[in-house]
Amino acid sequence: MTAAQSIDHQNELVILAFPTNDFNQEPGTNEEIEEKVKDLLGEEYDNPNFILFHKSKLEHNPIYKAFRIHLPEHEVKHNFYKYLIGRDGVPVAFYSKKQTLFDMEAAIKDELETV
Amino acid sequence: MLRSRANNVLKPDESAPVVTTPRRRQNTRNKKSSSSSSTTSNIVFCALSFALTLFIASFSYSNYTKNIAHDHIVQTKHLRKSAFHKEDIESPQQDDLVPVDSIYSLTYPTMKHHGELFELSNIAGRVALVINVASE
Secondary structure (H helix, E strand, O other): OHHHHHHOOOOOEEEEEEEOOOOOOOOOOHHHHHHHHHHHHHHHHHOOOEEEEOOOOHHHOHHHHHHHHHOOOOOOOOOOOEEEEOOOOOEEEEEOOOOOOOOOHHHHHHHHHOO | OHHHHHHHHHOOOOOOOOOHHHHHHHHHHHHHHHHHHHHHHHHHHHHHHHHHHHHHHHHHHHHHHHHHHHHHHHHHHHHHHHHHHHHHHOOHHHHHHOOOOOHHHOEEEEOOOOOOEEEHHHHOOOEEEEEEEOOO
16 A cells, blocks of 8 residues: 555555455455454555455456456466556556566556546 | 747737836836936036136136236336336446446445445546455
8 A cells, every 4th residue: 555655646546455265365254354454454444545345256256357358368367466447447457466566657657647 | 948938928918908008108208307307417517517618717817817917027027127227327427437348337345335335436537456365
């Protein structure tokens, strides 16, 4: 969140987090996940620019289904894969788990500058 | 033995008066009574068959009307549902701000809102980063 805020000075970037056990790394319930994330983020959990969704299988998640239609050549192979979404709600870029927020900085700034 | 018996039976009794007429009358009475009974039974049979036909017809008609009513209910439900969806699609917020293929036209339950559906149209017009996360 801090890194995102360092890129986004206009408070226009929203982080949408989708917990999943598709890769056997999230066995907890929604309540357990929420507690862990609260412990991890502290006060940042209540940041309106961060939204934690319910745990789901990605293949059943309508948002990820939409991603597969828009970017069929890209596949989520593990946790912490990222989609950059433009202001119109259409995905514009895809990043693997090894790519950090700073690798995405230029693309995020481009989208933020787009009106 | 058979022949002698036959002879005995068939031998006309000369002293006895002719009794053919009363026998005939009895026969006709019997015939009349049997014919009237058969007529009665015919009438009863016809009435029963008519009643049975009526029963079957009314039963099938009631089933038919039930099916029609059921179809009508389903159709009405379908129309209501489609109208509801139409209203959703034609709501000015989504049509004006969000393209049809946008994820901002979708909803999904969140933890922060106690499992309530979150309309992503609330963040329409902003840039988003979507991440699939896990704690381990």
